[in-house]
């Protein structure tokens with residue numbers, strides 16, 4: 467195993483590295499980076515802790531090994547004195563591929579039927595944990611440079627999250643990590659941190675109700691669209707998206723003779739929209755009060771159109787012709803087959819659902835073309851925040867989380883796509899709200915809300931998504947199939963929500 471020093475800031479004195487210890491479990495480890503013994507001592511702890519995290523994407527499959535991509539000491543730990551240390555790790559978790567899986571994700575590593583996703587971990591290290599940090603415990607490594615320390619989730623420790631903000635305030639490099647700050651952004655120091663407890667695919671820390679730092683958990687080479695798109699939008703006059711204030715990324719080492727992988731986007735600091743409420747909560751509140759959501763939906767349609775128009779101005783656009791439309795339909799078909807292999811409840815609907823994709827391909831063969839552009843990629847009510855107003859059409863809608871669907875490969879998420887994909891996502895969300903909020907007539911509520919949203923979109927963009935029913939239906943079907951897989955993996959109790967839509971979509975081929 468090659469020995470590599472732990473990356474550290476030039477101002478930190480070196481930490482003594484104990485000798486390599488034998489692996490305490492059978493979990494396989496490969497450490498091309500980091501000091502001897504670090505990964506082998508952490509592996510058994512991570513094998514137990516990682517799969518329990520909400521953001522761990524490989525649920526239901528065993529972790530068979532770990533490989534260290536990079537290890538950076540953001541703050542050195544000391545054997546005495548109680549000063550916490552902060553260790554930044556990029557670790558690949560090796561797992562067998564899920565059934566029906568066709569696309570790789572993560573660091574792009576596969577071995578036969580095995581795949582590995584790369585995760586960003588921030589580990590605190592102290593000799594012992596004070597009681598408020600007890601729930602953040604990961605474990606006590608035996609051997610390696612952290613021998614004798616208690617290792618824990620660093621985001622739970624305000625001293626360490628404060629340090630992260632300090633790093634972002636000061637542009638520069640630390641080992642493979644690069645910290646960047648928008649020159650125009652003023653980031654005060656000493657903003658009190660608090661970790662978000664929301665259901666998330668990543669982890670976020672709010673600083674003094676002024677900024678929010680999103681730490682991407684499953685990372686892959688290439689700029690994350692959640693940084694790329696808000697940055698591009700900030701350079702237009704579009705005020706619907708919080709502008710990036712600072713971010714950080716990693717430049718991983720070259721692997722073998724191949725080219726050096728692109729930098730991994732790791733964290734993004736944006737203004738926090740204090741006092742905002744997300745569309746999902748607002749819709750459920752409206753439903754609980756027996757009220758409609760049409761004014762809010764119309765305004766949200768406006769906001770979506772404005773963001774689409776700004777992205778089309780700021781970023782490359784293209785035209786989908788026959789080959790691209792056939793490819794799009796084939797990709798949707800493949801996703802359906804792959805989801806049906808994983809969730810058997812989809813099987814009886816396959817033929818009817820494929821029909822929606824065939825209708826799309828047939829239009830492409832008949833010479834129809836569609837415009838494609840960069841889009842949000844995973845638009846739903848939870849990604850829309852309303853600031854001010856009472857939810858009845860007042861206030862300002864903003865859109866957040868431009869990462870796209872987390873399970874899709876990054877290159878695919880960064881491709882221009884028909885904007886109707888986002889509209890289909892939001893329409894599906896109205897359906898979810900109606901299913902969860904249970905009004906007296908759920909379908910009528912969803913139909914009214916979707917009509918208002920489409921009308922708002924048409925008013926602001928000049929394009930009514932309902933004028934392209936085949937395109938819209940194919941995208942709604944694709945989204946519902948994605949949701950079936952998402953719910954089966956993350957919230958099995960909710961599976962019936964997208965399955966009801968699957969049933970309806972399969973029965974209503976135009």
Ligand SMILES: Nc1ncnc2c1ncn2[C@@H]1O[C@H](COP(=O)(O)OP(=O)(O)O)[C@@H](O)[C@H]1O
Nearest residue numbers: 664666667668669678708737738739848866867
């Ligand atoms: N700029 C912001 N202002 C206020 N709240 C925000 C902001 N960005 C995100 N949030 C809150 O944090 C939650 C998670 O953010 P999101 O970007 O969707 O993370 P993830 O991709 O991990 O799901 C959102 O649902 C929202 O409630």
Ligand SMILES: O=P(O)(O)O[C@H]1O[C@H](CO)[C@@H](O[C@H]2O[C@H](CO)[C@@H](O)[C@H](O)[C@H]2O)[C@H](O)[C@H]1O
Nearest residue numbers: 666667844846847848871872894895898949952
């Ligand atoms: O917000 P994320 O980027 O983590 O998106 C993922 O999780 C969403 C759930 O939190 C999921 O959205 C689905 O459930 C929503 C209600 O909770 C509903 O409004 C959406 O329409 C539905 O798709 C999203 O699909 C997933 O990528």
